[in-house]
Amino acid sequence: MTIRKSTAMIAAITMLAVGACAKKAPDTLPPAPEGTGTDTGVDTGTGVVPGSQEDFVANVTSDRIFFDFDQYNVDAQDQATLQSQAQWLQRNPAVRVTLEGHADERGTRDYNIALGERRANAAKNYLASLGIDPSRISVISYGKERPAAIGSNEEAWAQNRRAVTVVIGR
Amino acid sequence: MFLRPISLSFALLLTSAPALAQTAPTPPAVTQTEPRETIEGTLSQERTVIGIPPFATASVQTVAGLRTDSLGRQLADVIAADLERSGLFEPIGPNGVRAITRAEVQAPRFGEWQARGAENVVHGFVDAGSNGSLIVGCYLYDTALGSELVRKGFEIQPADWRRAAHKCADAIYSRLSGEAPFFDSRVAYIAESGPKGNRIKRLAIMDSDGGNHRFITNGQALAISPRFSPDYKKIVYVSYLNNRVRVFIYDVASGTQKLVTESANATFAPRWSPDGTQILYSMAVGGNTDIYRISANGGTPVRLTTAPGIDVGGSFSPDGRKIVFESDRSGSQQLYVMNIDGSNQQRISFGGGRYATPEWSPRGDLIAFTRMGGGEFRIGVMTPSGGGVRMLTNSWQDEAPTWSPNGRVIQFFRTTPGREGKSSLWQVDLTGVNLRRLPTPQDGSDPSWGPVLP
Numbered sequence: 331m332t333i334r335k336s337t338a339m340i341a342a343i344t345m346l347a348v349g350a351c352a353k354k355a356p357d358t359l360p361p362a363p364e365g366t367g368t369d370t371g372v373d374t375g376t377g378v379v380p381g382s383q384e385d386f387v388a389n390v391t392s393d394r395i396f397f398d399f400d401q402y403n404v405d406a407q408d409q410a411t412l413q414s415q416a417q418w419l420q421r422n423p424a425v426r427v428t429l430e431g432h433a434d435e436r437g438t439r440d441y442n443i444a445l446g447e448r449r450a451n452a453a454k455n456y457l458a459s460l461g462i463d464p465s466r467i468s469v470i471s472y473g474k475e476r477p478a479a480i481g482s483n484e485e486a487w488a489q490n491r492r493a494v495t496v497v498i499g500r
Numbered sequence: 501m502f503l504r505p506i507s508l509s510f511a512l513l514l515t516s517a518p519a520l521a522q523t524a525p526t527p528p529a530v531t532q533t534e535p536r537e538t539i540e541g542t543l544s545q546e547r548t549v550i551g552i553p554p555f556a557t558a559s560v561q562t563v564a565g566l567r568t569d570s571l572g573r574q575l576a577d578v579i580a581a582d583l584e585r586s587g588l589f590e591p592i593g594p595n596g597v598r599a600i601t602r603a604e605v606q607a608p609r610f611g612e613w614q615a616r617g618a619e620n621v622v623h624g625f626v627d628a629g630s631n632g633s634l635i636v637g638c639y640l641y642d643t644a645l646g647s648e649l650v651r652k653g654f655e656i657q658p659a660d661w662r663r664a665a666h667k668c669a670d671a672i673y674s675r676l677s678g679e680a681p682f683f684d685s686r687v688a689y690i691a692e693s694g695p696k697g698n699r700i701k702r703l704a705i706m707d708s709d710g711g712n713h714r715f716i717t718n719g720q721a722l723a724i725s726p727r728f729s730p731d732y733k734k735i736v737y738v739s740y741l742n743n744r745v746r747v748f749i750y751d752v753a754s755g756t757q758k759l760v761t762e763s764a765n766a767t768f769a770p771r772w773s774p775d776g777t778q779i780l781y782s783m784a785v786g787g788n789t790d791i792y793r794i795s796a797n798g799g800t801p802v803r804l805t806t807a808p809g810i811d812v813g814g815s816f817s818p819d820g821r822k823i824v825f826e827s828d829r830s831g832s833q834q835l836y837v838m839n840i841d842g843s844n845q846q847r848i849s850f851g852g853g854r855y856a857t858p859e860w861s862p863r864g865d866l867i868a869f870t871r872m873g874g875g876e877f878r879i880g881v882m883t884p885s886g887g888g889v890r891m892l893t894n895s896w897q898d899e900a901p902t903w904s905p906n907g908r909v910i911q912f913f914r915t916t917p918g919r920e921g922k923s924s925l926w927q928v929d930l931t932g933v934n935l936r937r938l939p940t941p942q943d944g945s946d947p948s949w950g951p952v953l954p
Contacts, residue, residue, distance in 0.1 A: 400832075402787070428743075435915075438856040438870055438877070438899055439724060439946070440769040440782065441826065441833060443745065444789035444810040447766055451787030470743060471766060471784070475722055480696040482917035 381422045383497040390414040394494040395453060399487070400437070402448040404456045412453060415495055416460035429453050430494045431471040432478070434487035439473060446471030453493040468498070503663045503953075508637050508653035547590040548676060551618035551643075552580045554594045555636070556602040561628040564658035568634070571661055572599075572626050575636065578665035579622060579672070582683045582709060586673055586909075587934030592618055605639060613643045620649070622672060626661075634658055638668035640675060650675045662711050663953065670952070680906035683708055684953045687902075687911065688726040688735050691715060692923055692943040701945075703737055703750070708904075708949065710939040716750060725769060728950035729776045729796075736760065736770040736779055747781045749796065761794055761801055769813045772796070773820055780804075780814040780823065791825055793840065804842035815860045815867075816840070817884070824848070824858040824867050824884070835869060837884060848886030857900045860884070862951070863907035866930075870899045870912075879912050881930065892932040900945070905952040911938065913945040 378385050387393050393415075395408035404412065419425065431450030433442035450469035458464045479486035555572035562568075576594035583589035600608075605623045613621045624638035633655050640650035652671045654664045663684055670681030691704040703716040703723040716735070717723050726737035735750045739757075745766035750757040760779055761767060769782040779796050782789050789810045794801040805811035807829040814825035824837050835849040835858045849855040853873025860867055866881045871891065879898045880891040897915040904910070904927075911927040914937075923945040925938040938944070 435897075435921075436872070436875070438833075438872070440812050441810060441828075441856055443766065443768050444782065444784055444812050447784035447789065448787040448810070451784075455787075471745060475699065475701075475724070477697055480919045480921075482919075482921060 381425045381497070385422075386415075386418055386425075386495070386497050390418050390495075393496070394492045396488060397449055397491040397493075399434070399491065400445065401491075402445065402452045404452050408453075409456065412456045413460060416457050416462050419457070419462050419466070426466045426468070426498050428496045428498050429457075429467055429469045430476075430496060431469065432476060432490055432492050432494070433474050434490040435474045435477065435482065436487060437474065442473035443471045446473050449491070449493045453495070502633075502657040503660050503667065504655045505667075506635070506653040506655050508651050547588060548620060549590045549592060549616075549618045550583060550672075551597065551613045551616060551621035552576050552583075552591050552593040553597045553600045553621075553623065555624040555626050555638070556600050556605050557625060558602050558627045563628050563632060563634055566634075566658050566661070568626050568628060571634070572624075575624060575626060575638075575661065575665045575668070576622075578662055578709070578711070579624075579638070579669045582666060582669035583672065585709065585936060586677075587929055588673070588677055592616055605637070608641050608643070610641070610643045610646045618643055620672075620676065622668070624668065626664075629655055632658070634661060634664075636661070636664040636668070638671070640672050662707060666707070666709070679908055681952050682904040682906040682909065685905050686728060686732055686950050686953070687925075687938075687947055688728045688737075688950070689913075689925060689940070689947040690724055690726065690945045691940065692945055693719075696919065696921055703735065704940075704944075705735070705752075706940070713941060716752075725946050727770060727772055727948045729772050730774060730951055731776055732950055732953070734776075734796075736772060738768045738770065747779070749779075760796075761792075761798070771814055771816065773816050774818050775820060778816075780816070782812040782814075791823075802842070804838065804840075805845070806842075807845075813857060815858055817860050818862050818864045822860075822884070824860055826856050826858060833872070835867070835882075835886070848884070849882070850886060851889055859901050859903060861903050861907040862905055866907070868901035868903060868910050870901065879910060879928070881910075890932070892928050892930070893926075893935065898926070900947070902947050902949045904949055911947040911949055913947060915945075 391411040391414040395411050429450040431446030433445045454467045454469055477490045479489040555575045557568035557572050560569045573594055580591035584591050605625045608621050608623055621641050621643055627635045629635040635655055637653045641648055650671045652668055656664050666684035669683045674681050685708045688705050691702045692699050694700040700719040701723050702719040703726050706713040722740035724738045726735050728735055733752055739748050745768055747760040747767045747770045748757040766784045767781050771780040777796055778793055780793050782791050789812050790805045791811050791814050792801040792803050809829045811827045814823045816823055822837055823840055826833050827836050833854040833856050834847055835855045836845050836847050838845040853871050855869050855871055857870045858867050867884055868881050871878050871880050877897040877899050878891050879893045879901045882889045895914055896917050898912050901910045901912045908930050909927050913923045914926050915923045922943045925944040925947050928935045
């Protein structure tokens with residue numbers, strides 16, 4: 331897993347955030363057939379099911395945001411990522427997500443569960459502030475139980491201090 | 501589980517070994533008049549040499565598939581291992597030691613043991629009892645004085661033979677150290693396997709020496725932070741069953757479990773009250789974590805903390821009147837003490853670094869904790885008012901202390917760094933010496949040591 335924060339993407343998102351409403355690239359996918367009883371998605375030929383995790387990851391800046399050591403504030407980069415997620419969620423109003431909060435291994439187990447809760451909730455609250463119905467978002471903290479990077483160095487820890495948005499269905 | 505202490509009376513010995521009285525040799529006369537010094541009330545690194553030959557049997561019989569003669573050796577093995585692990589004793593035997601006769605049990609050859617340097621000697625027997633039970637007796641002698649110091653007898657079901665050994669070791673340890681017993685106790689912990697990024701974590705239980713190991717959960721749901729109830733009948737722990745973080749009470753006898761409380765929020769970090777009637781847990785609501793107390797039978801939880809931030813964990817004082825817990829309300833994790841109704845919350849940790857996972861000693865005089873600083877986690881102790889901080893371990897990550905029933909030994913788990921980093925269970929004396937790794941079939945974490953069995 332690489333940490334990629336494209337400057338171009340952030341610029342595009344910033345434009346969106348100020349209401350420019352210009353997508354970086356046109357959505358090549360047909361609109362999902364909402365509420366037609368076929369909401370398990372249709373094969374679009376690209377293999378990506380609209381409203382799926384794959385669709386989500388392909389169309390947002392990132393599925394995750396990162397935090398400083400023992401912190402849970404959503405910084406400007408995180409806001410840009412969450413804005414892209416909010417737009418996707420607005421395009422897929424029937425989709426629900428789980429926000430997974432995680433911590434690096436440099437905290438005690440129980441505290442890290444509480445810290446992961448803080449991080450997941452910080453992300454949830456920001457999405458809600460962008461107009462996403464909080465009832466569509468559940469949170470779970472994994473504390474230090476599920477590291478994304480398994481090294482014991484600053485690079486690995488930085489990848490593990492995260493909140494990940496996971497599509498759980500409609 | 502069945503273990504009944506019995507009095508090793510003359511009559512019983514006659515019953516189980518009628519020929520003893522006539523054939524027992526007379527104990528040799530005490531030739532040394534200078535009284536031997538015993539270790540009293542303090543843990544020392546000087547070890548007492550103690551002879552432990554295999555336990556004798558009146559006649560070799562097979563009870564529930566166990567031969568009494570091989571059991572005699574296993575009993576001595578467990579006792580020798582217990583005493584050696586305490587750090588206070590240097591056992592001689594049962595390996596490399598002549599098997600004693602049934603008659604010798606009450607008439608040791610003191611001169612022979614003195615010649616081997618043994619200050620004390622343990623003799624015992626295991627005989628078939630009535631109704632498929634076993635009778636185990638053990639005796640502790642002072643070889644220089646030629647005197648008997650301790651005798652213990654137990655009627656046990658064969659499956660519980662290890663408990664008889666632990667009870668014998670406890671009696672010996674207590675008599676010679678002046679400390680309360682602790683070997684006949686159990687540990688709940690988390691058995692770990694699989695890659696670091698996707699560990700399988702199973703609830704498991706074992707005796708304090710690693711014997712009678714048993715996996716409780718199958719690993720499909722992540723299990724963490726178990727605590728044995730004081731009567732060992734239940735285990736409270738956190739399960740990620742159905743991708744939620746919730747506290748369950750597992751019933752050991754029935755193999756069933758129930759939620760401690762129904763909530764849409766994450767509940768974690770459970771702890772029993774000393775009398776087993778109450779459970780502390782932490783609950784995160786909108787990212788804010790507080791500590792609650794609830795009856796072990798359910799009912800309405802009582803919220804104990806209200807400060808913004810993370811209030812988590814907690815451990816009752818042995819008298820059940822106070823709770824030590826951790827909070828980051830000051831800006832970093834520190835330890836606080838409050839009354840059990842949540843009143844009078846006072847910070848007690850003020851040294852450098854972050855303090856976490858406080859556990860009140862069963863003796864009440866100390867609180868063990870994890871201190872984080874300089875990139876390391878270490879185990880330490882302080883008084884309930886925060887004084888007398890002493891660090892006991894020094895490694896990359898030592899976390900989550902739990903006390904032996906007598907408050908003299910602390911178990912914890914140690915994690916190694918890196919991509920292949922693993923966790924294992926360790927223990928250390930209160931004095932910071934006698935650091936040892938506990939044997940477990942897989943990697944281990946989150947130990948929880950229970951009280952001495954009745």
